[in-house]
Amino acid sequence: MVAPVDPALQFDFHPIAIQRSKWTHQFHVWSPKLARRLSLYSHAAVDFWAMMESYASVLTFCEYPGHVIVDRKPRIADFVLRRKDVTEFVVVETTPLAAIDADALEILDPLPITTVNADVLKPHRVWIDNWLRMLPYVTSNGRFISSDFLDRIEHGVTLPKALYAIEYDALPTDPVLTRTAVFDLTRRGRLVSPDLRTGELNRHTRFRQVVATEGGK
Structure with missing residues (x-):
């Protein structure tokens, strides 16, 4: 019998390099779930990261994986996460970020997109x-x-x-x-x-x- 494949090992996303102005927040955190350091660029992104780390149902995730379409415009997704057999992008309603590499404007394959704002996080x-x-x-x-x-x-x-x-x-x-x-x-x-x-x-x-x-x- 073939052993099931760990879904985290099949998660083919990597963070892109973010162009950050001196006015943009930058937070460095260590992810127990990913066993590596993350750079996040808003308080809301840090809050959502903490939630992902706290739920065992979130098997894996990646920060700033690339561009998705929101309101018919490209913007960098703040996260992509996998829960069991569901993979989705998460967009945090903060100031949109820009990529250092202009070629990174390629739009990622469509997946469900969840928008997170202050009202969602408040409860x-x-x-x-x-x-x-x-x-x-x-x-x-x-x-x-x-x-x-x-x-x-x-x-x-x-x-x-x-x-x-x-x-x-x-x-x-x-x-x-x-x-x-x-x-x-x-x-x-x-x-x-x-x-x-x-x-x-x-x-x-x-x-x-x-x-x-x-x-x-």
């Missing part, structure tokens, strides 16, 4: 802010976390448990590493925390194991 503000605090833990400490430790943390939260209690149960392991494991498991879709949508991340934020019927978000 997710708490979730985004929490993940912007959580992702640096995964970026900085993820390499120190073993798969056995991830399994142990996951199996210890069959019922909702506050973050401080998870850290206490894992002693003498450094609480920072335990917290990293919790955040990474949540990013992978193995833990879930509805509290992340309703309040600021703190020691009382609860996490629990995802049951088989829930799957990755």
Whole structure:
């Protein structure tokens, strides 16, 4: 029997070089999902990136993959992402960017296009802010976390448990590493925390194991 091909490995998109004026924001982030650094050019793009990293259902993505047609005009898509068997472009409603290479004006093959503006992101503000605090833990400490430790943390939260209690149960392991494991498991879709949508991340934020019927978000 032939093993299924990882859809992320068949994702044939690459970021194009962006022409940036001195007035354009530039943010450098490290993507745990892509295992590389990204350069993003708006606060909204950073917010949407955090959302993509937080959902296990987003298998892979690429920033600034090239030009798409929006309102009958070419503009650079901010992202292209794949969720299971669906691939789509995302356009963030900020100042359109220009490519350094004039030949990059070639229009990408048509795919569904989702437009994201401030009104779309506003209901997710708490979730985004929490993940912007959580992702640096995964970026900085993820390499120190073993798969056995991830399994142990996951199996210890069959019922909702506050973050401080998870850290206490894992002693003498450094609480920072335990917290990293919790955040990474949540990013992978193995833990879930509805509290992340309703309040600021703190020691009382609860996490629990995802049951088989829930799957990755």
